[in-house]
Amino acid sequence: MVPDMRVLLGRLAVLPVLLATLSGCLSSPPPPAVPGVDTRGQPSLPVTVPNLTGCGVIAQSDPPATPTKAEDALPELSLPCLTAGPPVDLARLSGRPTVVNLWATWCTPCREEMPALQAAHVRYSDVQFLGVNTKDRADWAQEFLPLVNVRYPQVVDADGRLLATLRSPGLPVTVVLDRDGRVAGRQIGKVSAARLDQLIASARG
Secondary structure, three states: OOOOHHHHHHHHOOOOHHHHHOOOEOOOOOOOOOOOOOOOOOOOOOOOOOOOOOHHHOOEOOOOOOOOOHHHOOOOOEEOEOOOOOOEEHHHEOOOOEEEEEEOOOOHHHHHHHHHHHHHHHHOOOOEEEEEEEOOOHHHHHHHHHHHOOOOOEEEEOOOHHHHHHOOOOEOEEEEEOOOOOEEEEEEOOOOHHHHHHHHHHHHO
16 A cells, blocks of 8 residues: 555655755755665566556667767666556667656655656656656655556666766766657656756757
8 A cells, every 4th residue: 555645755754854954855865875764675677556557559660779979878787667567678768758857766856846747747648757766765666656656667786886886976867858769858867847848849849
């Protein structure tokens, strides 16, 4: 059973005050470097999240898309689905414009931007959305996502491999791909609804 907001907030309260004072999570050390946060003992995947769409709906090309420059594409990295569905190969995301959002439950700006991402997911039926739960616990994501009514597919990157490849100083990060799998734009830090619309427009062409 998914606990109520008070239970989740009580668990999140173990995070250091430093995370709350940053204008984003751009320099904050991720778990388990944060005192009081332990990401060991991860639950087995997949987990069950009410109303969350499985990863089987994500359009992936075969073979992978081949942009002219490596920096124009996401890496060949296969990430397991948080819930039901096959792994997602980030280099194969093509066929439709795609919004890829890297986030974690311990990141305040990540949590704050979730409603805007879900609203855009509903508004843009021709665009696929993929959340990448990064350096986090799958069971924390399992508890949090229903609280903000997020329904688009989620994969798990417990080691932060995608974040390292993007050379971002921290979370959140939003990358938007065009229908050929090329990077059309990105946002480091909390994305606003207006900025998200702008990024999606650049990907749709």
